[in-house]
Amino acid sequence: MKQYIIRRLLQIIPTMIGISILIFAISAMVPGDYITAVDNPTMSAEKAAQLREIYGLDKPVVERYFTWLGNMVTGNLGDSLVHKQPVTTVIGNYVWNSFMVAFFALIFSWIIAVFTGVFSAKFQYSLFDKLMTLFVFLCMSLPSFFIGLLLIKFLALDLGWFPVGGMVTSGLNGSTWDQLVDIAWHMFLPVLVLTMLSTGSLTRYFRTSMLEVIRQDYIRTARAKGLKERTVIFKHALRNALLPAITLMGFELPALFSGAIILEKIFIWPGVGQIYLESISMRDYPYMLGFTVFLAILTLLGNVLSDVLYGTADPRIRLK
Structure with missing residues (x-):
């Protein structure tokens, strides 16, 4: 097992080189740069050329790639052109806000999907199964912004149970517990929407x-041996039914840190999704490239984790 994990981790290196070439080439083909995205009408051509020289945007694409790759190998992802801070600092400031929402949504969606999928299969074609199927397809078909705006309309504006958006209440100066409760209060609606969207497909898998x-x-x-039905379902059947769903775990790891761009925009949640969208519109290439590489690494590590979990869940699988 150790040799397999080491070999898979070493295979990540050439894969990451290919990914870096691909994403840098795509970003280089996008018309315009940070200077043109700023769109300052008072900026002269000489000033724009000077800024491009300072930011290194006047160099050839191949030279810029190797400069960026060499810095990335040493852990230097560059400085964000918009935030005027290192990319790692910007990611660290916002990624954990997205992680909180995604983490709780992941926990709730998997718990709900496991029990809903098990009982829907156990009582196939029953009223419960039909109602769950209807609810699942509704969650899968409705776009996230529609569900989010609908919940804001009824639960936030009409009933006033939850805040419309944001992460904390402005001017709150309470204890640490009061601040945690306030964050949880603001986080409820984004987590609810993300849970509804994730539960649908997971339930169908299970x-x-x-x-x-x-x-x-x-x-x-x-069953013929006289085992209890609960033991048969949850101890024997569920463990083997989890194997196809383990594949999804490889994609959950980057999803925890990537943020939900649309939901964060709707609920004004200060997550990394909004910052990433801003970096694309403002041509903030250092942040855009650095965060994309970060997600690519998480995706590759997630795939390795899925393979390891396969061997853990099913002893018949031998990793060679």
Whole structure:
């Protein structure tokens, strides 16, 4: 197992080189740069040329790539042109705000999806199964901005149960516990929307997997041995039904840190998604490239984690 993990981690190096070439080439093909994105009508051509020289935007694409790659290898992702701070500092300031929302949404969505998928498969074609299927397809088909605006309209504006947006109440000077409660109060609606969107597809995965597993011979054998139905479902069937869903774990890791751009925009949540969208519109290439590489590394590590979890969940799988 250790040799397999080491070998997979070493395979990440050439993959990351290819990813870096691809994303840098795509960013270089985008017309304009940070100077043109600022759109300052009073800026002269000489001043614009001077700024491009300062930021290194006047150099050839190949030279800029190797300069950026060499700095990235040493852990230097450059300075954000918009925030005038190191890219790592900007990511650290905002990524944990997105992580909080994504983490709780991940926990709630997996818990709900597991139990909903199990009982939908157990009581296939029942009223519960039909209602859950209807709810799942509603969550999967409705766009996130529509659900978010709908919840803001009824729960925030009409009923006043939750704030319209933001992360903290302005001017709050309470204890640490009061501040945590205030953040949780502001976080409820974004987490609810993200949970609804994630639960839909996950429930379908678990339901389909459970339907395949509970028809297997070893499940009938377990029931014939007189085991309790709860033991048969949750100890024997569910463990094998989790195997297809483990693949999704590889994509959950970057999702925890990438932020939900649309939801953060709707709920005015100061997460990394908004900053990333701003970096694209403002041609803030150092931040855009640095954060994209960060997500690519998380995706590759997530795939390694999925393979390791396969071997843990199913002893029959041998990693060679």
